Amino acid sequence: QQQVKQSPQSLIVQKGGISIINCAYENTAFDYFPWYQQFPGKGPALLIAIRPDVSEKKEGRFTISFNKSAKQFSLHIMDSQPGDSATYFCAASGSGANNLFFGTGTRLTVIP
Amino acid sequence: NAGVTQTPKFRVLKTGQSMTLLCAQDMNHEYMYWYRQDPGMGLRLIHYSVGEGTTAKGEVPDGYNVSRLKKQNFLLGLESAAPSQTSVYFCASRLLGLAGELFFGEGSRLTVL
Numbered sequence: 001q002q003q004v005k006q007s008p009q010s011l012i013v014q015k016g017g018i019s020i021i022n023c024a025y026e027n028t029a030f031d032y033f034p035w036y037q038q039f040p041g042k043g044p045a046l047l048i049a050i051r052p053d054v055s056e057k058k059e060g061r062f063t064i065s066f067n068k069s070a071k072q073f074s075l076h077i078m079d080s081q082p083g084d085s086a087t088y089f090c091a092a093s094g095s096g097a098n099n100l101f102f103g104t105g106t107r108l109t110v111i112p
Numbered sequence: 113n114a115g116v117t118q119t120p121k122f123r124v125l126k127t128g129q130s131m132t133l134l135c136a137q138d139m140n141h142e143y144m145y146w147y148r149q150d151p152g153m154g155l156r157l158i159h160y161s162v163g164e165g166t167t168a169k170g171e172v173p174d175g176y177n178v179s180r181l182k183k184q185n186f187l188l189g190l191e192s193a194a195p196s197q198t199s200v201y202f203c204a205s206r207l208l209g210l211a212g213e214l215f216f217g218e219g220s221r222l223t224v225l
Contacts, residue, residue: 006154009152032211032212033212034212034213036214041218041219042218042219043116043202043204043216043217043218043219044155044202044214044216045216046212046213046214046215049212049213089154089155091212092212093211093212094211095211096211097143097160097162097168098157098160098168098170099211100211100212100214102154102155103154104152104153104154105154105155
């Protein structure tokens, strides 16, 4: 059973456009929602994260929107650039050593 | 500061051969993890460790063994490699209490023929 569902699987956006990736979860015990960015040939790296007590977090061109009642969260990349082309993973975690669950990933391609 | 280092980066095996992937972290992290990444399936947890001398199974442990004899090292072993184990393997580590903040290595690409 997939704990975190992510869509779309792939996304193509024009340079300067907005990229939006959506995730949904079921377990209301999750209390931390990170996004990871992975460039080809590299490991994932933490990009931005949010806790459920806030509805939005912004860091530069990257924004997480969080809807606790709908159990959904999304990543928005404003003014998308070719250098943003990567695979993005959403995740959800709770307490404990083995309580981090990843979505299946979205491959973003930003075309010039 | 190297972070998380994985060796080797690439390996080709024949079915039935054995091998060990090494992960080393220099951040004094308590927790360490091994994931495999396959197209369309995201990151799946193989085994993890909460401290020196302790290991536990993750989501897809079959066919793999692990050991953590030293806090900074986490080894992943394949005793008898199968083509289904062709994948990219990632090691990750984190501090106690920061469940969602993993530091990943650059990966080890394994092909089993």
